[in-house]
Amino acid sequence: MGKRVGLEVTVAVAEAVALCRIDMAGGYPITPQSHIAEHLSNLVADGVLDAEFVTVESEHSAMSAVIGASATGARSYTATASQGLLLMNELLPIASAMRLPICMAIANRAVSGPLNILNDHSDIMPQRDTGWITLFAENGQEAVDLSIQAFKIAEHKDVMLPVCVNIDGFQLTHMVEPVEMPTQEEVDKFLPPFAPHATLHPAKPVTMGAFAMSDYFAEIMKAKDEAIKNSKKVILEVWDEWGKMFGRNYKAVESYRAQDAEILMLTMGSMGETAQVAIDELRDKGIKAGLVKLRLWRPFPFEEIRAALKNAKKLIVTDRACSFGGPGGPVFSEIKSALYAGDHHPAIYNFIYGLGGRDVPVQDFTGMFEKVIADTDNKAKDTYEFWGVRE
Amino acid sequence: MALKTWKELPIGCVVSEPGSASEYHTGSWRSQRPVWNDAKCIKCGICYVFCPEGCVQQAENGFFKANLDYCKGCGICAHECWPRAISMVEEG
Amino acid sequence: MNLVENFDLYAPRLINKKELFSAGHRACSGCAEVLAVRLMCKALGENTVIASATGCMEIVSSMFPTTAWEVPWIHVAFENAAAVASGVEAGLKALRRKGKVDDRYVKVVGMAGDGGTMDIGIQALSGAMERGHDMIYVCFDNEAYMNTGIQRSSGTPMGASTTTAPAGKVSMGQKTWKKNMPEIMVAHNVPYVATACPSYPLDFIRKIEKAKSVKGPSYIHCFSVCPTGWRCPSHLAISMGRLAVETGVFPLFEVENGHYRLSPDMPKKLRPIRDYFKAQGRFRHLTDEEISMIQERVNTEHKKITEKAKYLKTGNE
């Protein structure tokens, strides 16, 4: 068993990635991700990590270089946030179509404009359809664990897809938290060496990234969709194995005091911890409130979500981004479509909150519950609300 | 060649048969073909070097010829052959 | 016809016979850009990995599920060939060091068109060159965005008519001077920069071989005649390249560690640019006045490069 240490989460993530013995990393500074790149370069500079750290001139080149390296069979990693992620956007569907098991941390931060360096999910949400397995960490320990699991999931022969681990900027990245770091032996045991499906090497010349016209394009998209859907099985197996090895269990959807809850809230990312406190307060007042936390955003866990929400009369979906002029929060619209196919249709409410780093104290969560409890017509709401904005 | 189904696609659409483009014959694009007059040829190989298709081949006897499966009839070989050993003739 | 003067008789025997770029590719008939690619592969040999940008050469060579490439090859996007190549280089370096691949030296090559190099890809290229990756970057300059339909780029020469800088009643076509990309690369202080053209195949091959022997970044700017975009007959593709050199429009030179050398193929006396312009539809609209204006610039540029070759000579460090 590894030691329990107090580390800044970015540093802990970099340490975890080094334990995965990456061969290559591409790094470019952007707050609040930079400490990951800095700490990885420290580990390389000190000879702790034997890897090529490529200090690219942009995030576009970071992803490009990581794609190139991964295509040679090198275990490759990068980290970014916000504008950097948007700059990478062009390359994300290419990485997944090429089935390159790249892993990336995203220190979630609001996208411009206006420029804002603080946390929300407006950077990752536009990447929803790029074909990346997308995980959300709730605390430092999860950020570490998911960063290691990411490689095992990505490189599994039935998956071969890139994985991103979302870690809320500042709120989580810059916290000093006690984390249990696995030992090198444990990680070596858990994570086998990368066995790529094809590599760029003259020993066996291949062509990667060939041009496809309408006779093949749809089949290629279908193959990618099936691959990411099927990855859920592997993700669950990997979590199972992790739980057995380290005693920390992961699920696609976590529930907190949800069993008998009449009114449920759904969160994604680090807000879950504050929301949990709000649930306790509400329970103390006799309100049957519960919490559901979504850890796996892609592939979307439809059955698990339906199962977790099956007893709720009312459901509050919280979002840290907005699909402007559209259905409201992206999580809200996903949950609605998950419920449509089932036969349980709770009254559903959407609050968009915590934008650009806006603080969300416990009272905000209890406030959302109170507002929803006060609504007595009990009909599914097709609207969303920006929580806490000045009118 | 039958088109592959989505299940038959190689992972990541990797093409693992180098040079398989040669399955496709570009010779059908041609409206003119090069014809060699070996009597004038000095076997310099310039036609071989400059052919954008790489389809000019040297025979056992040292003379050159185009593989008409691929020759696009661009006329470069004829134009660059200094002893004028190649002429372009219309495809019938 | 000075072909035989300039071209060692039977020289093709010196060229690697193995084709590493197969026939069946979809380039237009008479494409000298694809000829350059074919010759480049011969010069590089098998121990090569190529990262290509989007563009004519990518499209014509990689029609899924087939490929014209016989060396490992990857295409990711348009503006990032140099960045992808830098990642390939870093990946292979780490894997070789750790004994995860066989211990042979592999040269990594990035390639793109003029648009992919001089416009949208210049940042990635500058970064890769500055970082000092052990790689060759080859720009196949056909002087416009050909793959998307002959739009102007910063590599399009003054006066050429393209689909986005067309000649018209009040326009001579391209109104800007061609960006001097080789000099931008020289300014990066990379060990080796060269210009080349497949119309001079031995010179081109020698330069690729030289770049291959350099440990570190090198840049080759390859002038690539495009009969389709330049509106000239396909059989003239090789002679068009030769005329560009003989008129001084595209000087052949190399810069080794800051020292310049003109290629022996460079003429002692320049031919008038009119000889080069006349067979090309893209220049057909130019007036005598416009041609003289361009001629003047070619003369000045030629003088500059000749002087550099004189005062910044190779081989006398």
Ligand SMILES: Cc1ncc(C[n+]2csc(CCOP(=O)(O)OP(=O)(O)O)c2C)c(N)n1
């Ligand atoms: C980001 C992006 N912008 C634009 C394009 C469209 N595009 C593809 S190829 C190309 C032209 C390529 O021109 P060049 O690099 O000169 O190569 P050529 O085709 O002339 O050989 C363009 C504009 C693209 N694929 N990606």
Ligand code: SF4
């Ligand atoms: S270029 Fe002409 S002379 Fe030379 S080998 Fe070819 S046909 Fe013969």
Ligand code: SF4
């Ligand atoms: S006509 Fe063109 S394609 Fe045909 S052999 Fe001659 S050079 Fe090659």
Ligand code: SF4
């Ligand atoms: S458009 Fe020009 S560069 Fe492109 S394939 Fe055709 S001839 Fe070659």
Ligand SMILES: [Mg+2]
């Ligand atoms: Mg071009």
